[in-house]
Amino acid sequence: MVAELKITPLRYVLAVVDHGGFHAASRYLHRTQPALSMAIRELENRLGEALFEKGAKATLTPYGSYCVPRFRELINQHDRLSRELQARAAKEAGQLDMAVVPSVASRLMPKLLSEFVSRYPGIKVGLHDGNADFVREQVISGQVDIGITSLWGLEEELLFHPLFHDEVGVVCRDDHPLAERQTLTWQALETESLIGNGTSRLLQGTAAKSLLEMHALYISNMISLTATLVAGMGVTTLPRLAFPQEYERLRFIELAEPRVSREVGLIRRKGASLSPAAQAMESFIIESLGAGQ
Amino acid sequence: MVAELKITPLRYVLAVVDHGGFHAASRYLHRTQPALSMAIRELENRLGEALFEKGAKATLTPYGSYCVPRFRELINQHDRLSRELQARAAKEAGQLDMAVVPSVASRLMPKLLSEFVSRYPGIKVGLHDGNADFVREQVISGQVDIGITSLWGLEEELLFHPLFHDEVGVVCRDDHPLAERQTLTWQALETESLIGNGTSRLLQGTAAKSLLEMHALYISNMISLTATLVAGMGVTTLPRLAFPQEYERLRFIELAEPRVSREVGLIRRKGASLSPAAQAMESFIIESLGAGQ
């Protein structure tokens, strides 16, 4: 059975000691003098021993002298903890991990992250990239706080906040016959050597689904895919954001018929709420990408 | 500005976590469930962030998971301190120093101390011996908590609690002419070679005061004094307690006219109250020596 030492009376004792009297302390604490007298006496009763000499003005007993530094230590610990937790709640510190699809990671995250860390200097961000399945897994398993990806279907245990639509188009080398076209229909691709990739399943359920069966080649790795395209070995379909702009010889042609797009958005676990830091990131991303872009 | 984290709600949070639910925790804490709900919500508001998921049964938010171990740490620290201070107040632990006159130190303290430490195993005792002036100085300066000595006069800044009277008698070798006497008067000493010692001033203000002027020899050190007496070089006066029983050849003869005695007692500073440990020692000494002995 431990007596409950409330923090406030301990603070009173320290104030009396530091200010050299009950009246001075009461002014400092914005309390009246009897409040201190009674609170401290209550504390003394609880401890079973007087802290201040009776009849002397604010003089500590030996027991009191023993207690004061320990009170101070406990209060310091308390205040440090209180400040730390509040700061963390106020998103001034913390840590978050996110999983992001490669196209977003390479094209959007650099600018986003640099702005984020300058706005929230205390927050540590871990960025993990991988394909849509990887992102989904990471979020569901709780390995990361939030993810940015496009969903293939509705997920029971995930919340999806849409950010933007990303149009699917055809990518080919600049000397390819299709390269000069402004728009394409799926029929125009029937005779092409179409290379499949991780985003190809976006075509599922659309008028262009027959193209899926044409894949002679399937390349999931982006570097390999672009190298193959640059080598002129065929064409592929990609969302615009996934189109690697840095390759001068590659062209992106919009697919007009059917219009296919993926909806890129933010995902998080349904049951669990976000940590303050992750919440800050979520709000930041929605604010940055939700409207404009 | 630091928010005041009260200990009790923190305890509630831990109970809910440890017992896996508000109801289970409320049973454990002997509180009703709404009490926990409201106290914890109050705490959440204070921190600015939820600790438990809403709509889920007692599931911690990421922020909550971060907080819980820190709450536990603070509460452990609190409880440890509370127990320690209460134990100290209950005299189960602590430390005290006392200054004692040599006769008391050698004749009474050994038995007293062995009983004391067996009754209060946690208390550390420092025992310092010296003459009455030394004891007085040590107590007044606060070097020691309490002293046992006899006072020569009333002291303004000391509290004196009498313990027992110690009769002054004459000490001589067993072959001395006075050795066979049962009692003596001061006149019988006029022709003797009287050796003075630290206790001689007890005779001041008594009928035997003329003896003080007869001192040809003054020896303050007890070992030297007894050696001198054993050598048959004279007689001296000593309180009975100061008479060294271990010397077979020395005899103690009561002084009947005048009866001189010192009043041995406990002294402590008037303004300052005692530490719990010192208080325990004081009560113990009074209990042991006040009545009997």
Add this chain to the structure above:
DNA sequence: CCCTATGATAAATTTCCCTTACCACTCTGA
């Protein structure tokens, strides 16, 4: 010697915590 400082005390008041009573929701087993 008055005046002002100290802290202690008593009663009134405000504040806060807890309980009782009730609701909404989810899960389980018949």
Add this chain to the structure above:
DNA sequence: TCAGAGTGGTAAGGGAAATTTATCATAGGG
């Protein structure tokens, strides 16, 4: 499918605890 027991949340009232107001006794300083 539906009753029943589990979860936790909400509202209103009571009571204890903390605080204030008012007063007192005492001690030190001009």
